Amino acid sequence: MSFITCTEERHASAILAILNDAIVNSTALYDYQPRTLDNMVTWFATKRANNFPVIGVEDADGKLLGFASYGTFRAFPAYKYTVEHSIYVEKNSRGLGLGRKLLEEIVRQAQANGLHTVVGAIDASNNTSIALHERLGFEHSGTVKHAGFKFGRWLDVAFYQRTFESPTNPVDG
Numbered sequence: 001m002s003f004i005t006c007t008e009e010r011h012a013s014a015i016l017a018i019l020n021d022a023i024v025n026s027t028a029l030y031d032y033q034p035r036t037l038d039n040m041v042t043w044f045a046t047k048r049a050n051n052f053p054v055i056g057v058e059d060a061d062g063k064l065l066g067f068a069s070y071g072t073f074r075a076f077p078a079y080k081y082t083v084e085h086s087i088y089v090e091k092n093s094r095g096l097g098l099g100r101k102l103l104e105e106i107v108r109q110a111q112a113n114g115l116h117t118v119v120g121a122i123d124a125s126n127n128t129s130i131a132l133h134e135r136l137g138f139e140h141s142g143t144v145k146h147a148g149f150k151f152g153r154w155l156d157v158a159f160y161q162r163t164f165e166s167p168t169n170p171v172d173g
Contacts, residue, residue, distance in 0.1 A: 003105055006054040006067055008044040014064035015054075016040050018088045027123040027155055028088070030148040046071065052083070053109050057098050065093040068102035070110060073119055081116035081170060099129070103136055107162060114167040124156035133160040 006015065020034040047054050047069060056067040066089035073082040087102045110118045122129045124143055134140075138160040148155040 002057075003055050003101075004058055006056040006064070008040065011054075011056060011064055011067070012037060012040040012044065014090075015056075015067055015088075018064070018067065018090050021091050022088055025091075027125065027148075027150055028129075030123075030150060030155065030157070032150070051113075053106070055102065055105055055109070057102065065090050065096075066098045066102055068106040070106060070118065073117075077173070081114075081167060082119060083110060083115055083117075084119045084121060085110075100132055100136070103132060107136065111164050111166055115164065116166060116170065117161055117163045120160045122158050122160060124158040130158065130160070133162075136162070138162045 016035060016037060016039075019029065022028040023031045023034055044054070046052070050072065052069060052071050054067060054069045057065045059065055066087070068085065068087040070083035070085040073079050073084045085103075085106050087099055087106065089096075089098045089102070107118060118138075119141075120129075120133055120138060122133065124130075130140075139162070141159045141161045143156050143158045145156050146154040147157040
């Protein structure tokens, strides 16, 4: 297994399918409606404009099994050293350790890019994701109760963060 850089041309449809499965069948995304290929055009454009990675894992036949990325945590300049990550694994490929490998790689890239904090916003009932984050050094930094409403119930979102020594010389502005 090796990591690849996902491209819009090659991976947009596969990423869309993985995201839409999460939207329709889980609380991994607090969204109601499946996304479209037009949404992916904007998504990839935002990743490119901000130099945010989109990494993936493919099988031997080139099928995308999962992907990870990060993006803006909050849209204010002082948050420039903090990102929020996303990791999604295709439904038939879960339980194979791909989520861990993707999380390790997105953390490695965040450190290499001089970031200070990586945040994961996780549905508080997703014990598997929470345990994975804790195993990889993320600490619980708070829970927002009743942050979302989906599938007829209130959802709590738990925030987990991992902080690095980087950047060596952070600056204001």
